[in-house]
Amino acid sequence: MIESEQIQSKKFEDYLVSENGEDLFRKTQKVYEILKSGVMTGNEGLGMISIEKHQGEYPIKEKNGKVHKVIMLGSNSYLNLSTDKKVVQEAQKALEKFGFGMGAVSNYAGITEIHQELEARIAKFYQKEDAIVFPSGYGANVGIISALCNKGDVIINDSANHASIFDGCKLSGADIKVFPHANMQALERVLQKIPDEQTGRLIITDGVFSMDGDIARLDVIVELAQKYGCKIMVDDAHGIGIVGKSGRGSAQYYNVEDKIDLNVGMLSKSPGGLGGYCAASKEIIQYLKLYARTYFFSTALPASVAAGLNEVFKMFEKDSAGRDVLWQKINYLKEKLTKEGFDIGHSQSAIVPVMIYDEEKLFKIHSELRQRGVYVNIVTYPAVRRKECRLRLCVMKELSFEQIDRAVEILVELDNKYHIRKSFV
Numbered sequence: 001m002i003e004s005e006q007i008q009s010k011k012f013e014d015y016l017v018s019e020n021g022e023d024l025f026r027k028t029q030k031v032y033e034i035l036k037s038g039v040m041t042g043n044e045g046l047g048m049i050s051i052e053k054h055q056g057e058y059p060i061k062e063k064n065g066k067v068h069k070v071i072m073l074g075s076n077s078y079l080n081l082s083t084d085k086k087v088v089q090e091a092q093k094a095l096e097k098f099g100f101g102m103g104a105v106s107n108y109a110g111i112t113e114i115h116q117e118l119e120a121r122i123a124k125f126y127q128k129e130d131a132i133v134f135p136s137g138y139g140a141n142v143g144i145i146s147a148l149c150n151k152g153d154v155i156i157n158d159s160a161n162h163a164s165i166f167d168g169c170k171l172s173g174a175d176i177k178v179f180p181h182a183n184m185q186a187l188e189r190v191l192q193k194i195p196d197e198q199t200g201r202l203i204i205t206d207g208v209f210s211m212d213g214d215i216a217r218l219d220v221i222v223e224l225a226q227k228y229g230c231k232i233m234v235d236d237a238h239g240i241g242i243v244g245k246s247g248r249g250s251a252q253y254y255n256v257e258d259k260i261d262l263n264v265g266m267l268s269k270s271p272g273g274l275g276g277y278c279a280a281s282k283e284i285i286q287y288l289k290l291y292a293r294t295y296f297f298s299t300a301l302p303a304s305v306a307a308g309l310n311e312v313f314k315m316f317e318k319d320s321a322g323r324d325v326l327w328q329k330i331n332y333l334k335e336k337l338t339k340e341g342f343d344i345g346h347s348q349s350a351i352v353p354v355m356i357y358d359e360e361k362l363f364k365i366h367s368e369l370r371q372r373g374v375y376v377n378i379v380t381y382p383a384v385r386r387k388e389c390r391l392r393l394c395v396m397k398e399l400s401f402e403q404i405d406r407a408v409e410i411l412v413e414l415d416n417k418y419h420i421r422k423s424f425v
């Protein structure tokens with residue numbers, strides 16, 4: 001058994017490595033015991049079960065079996081496309097025709113014309129020559145980066161980039177440089193220090209940052225990339241279908257669409273399905289199909305998902321997925337939170353952080369919100385630094401204004417107990 005004082009002084013990262021003389025799996029037993037004993041707080045809010053589809057408000061099942069309704073502010077299906085009638089119908093047709101799994105990797109017998117159509121639609125959406133679809137978004141980043149970058153190359157990252165980007169960088173063997181989030185002067189200082197002979201250079205940034213909801217300064221990044229001879233990869237997981245004048249994402253927001261070399265995105269967020277993609281030149285895509293190991297060695301996306309996504313991209317092409325309604329809800333929530341004095345950072349998307357800055361309070365607030373019928377995501381280490389911990393609210397098109405009002409009211413009530421607002425009105 002582990003003493004409770006010992007437990008309280010330890011943190012998540014203390015259980016990543018084995019101590020000297022310990023059996024390899026001892027750390028897993030320790031974490032199991034701690035969670036079971038209930039001494040370590042913070043995980044109560046994790047692991048809910050959805051009882052119905054993700055819409056504005058719906059029943060969930062807690063770990064103790066209790067079923068209750070929550071206002072859903074924790075889903076990335078921002079446009080509710082995962083439950084869109086036409087999208088689901090198209091998925092059903094393909095399900096009937098091809099079954100529920102592909103049984104092979106894409107380069108063997110894993111793809112259909114539906115998959116090819118999806119790649120063509122994504123390429124067209126970005127006005128690029130070609131596109132590749134990976135069966136997972138995480139795997140897309142890992143595969144693309146580790147295929148294109150190698151020992152001797154250098155990758156320059158915003159510190160807030162997604163974990164899958166950093167994992168891809170590590171696997172690539174390239175030199176990894178990191179600049180503080182959104183600090184363009186710091187990016188230039190990093191670029192100035194790269195030796196002239198190191199010419200394989202890639203700047204990688206999230207388009208919309210997944211924890212802050214702000215948009216990368218692609219206008220500046222494009223200029224710096226040209227000045228210092230770098231290629232650019234943008235992971236627009238949270239931008240596609242939402243930001244930019246017709247929903248084509250962060251590059252469109254800054255009008256630099258033709259300057260991005262690797263347009264990466266996830267099919268799991270606003271598109272509502274699963275998978276990841278890259279749109280780029282035909283040479284790059286052909287290379288990735290052979291060298292990206294998470295593509296080559298991983299079974300293809302189910303045809304049903306690809307078929308649903310084709311319907312989604314038809315809507316994206318016409319900008320008819322309901323972005324205007326989503327933006328009304330985003331702006332409404334942001335205005336309410338700001339008026340009430342909450343610190344929401346610099347969100348420019350459907351991701352709205354509510355900064356708490358105190359992990360103990362964060363866990364308690366998160367738990368109480370949930371008990372009172374509001375589901376939000378909890379964000380702390382390892383996703384962000386502990387002192388920047390926060391709640392992360394994700395807005396969905398189908399949330400009603402009344403549901404948003406109620407969620408903010410509950411937050412305000414909890415603030416009377418925890419004092420998290422930066423200013424009081």
Ligand SMILES: Cc1ncc(COP(=O)(O)O)c(C=O)c1O
Nearest residue numbers: 136137138162206210237266268
């Ligand atoms: C910016 C970003 N990139 C990549 C991913 C991974 O995508 P997926 O969840 O589809 O594997 C995520 C999802 O968490 C993300 O937020």
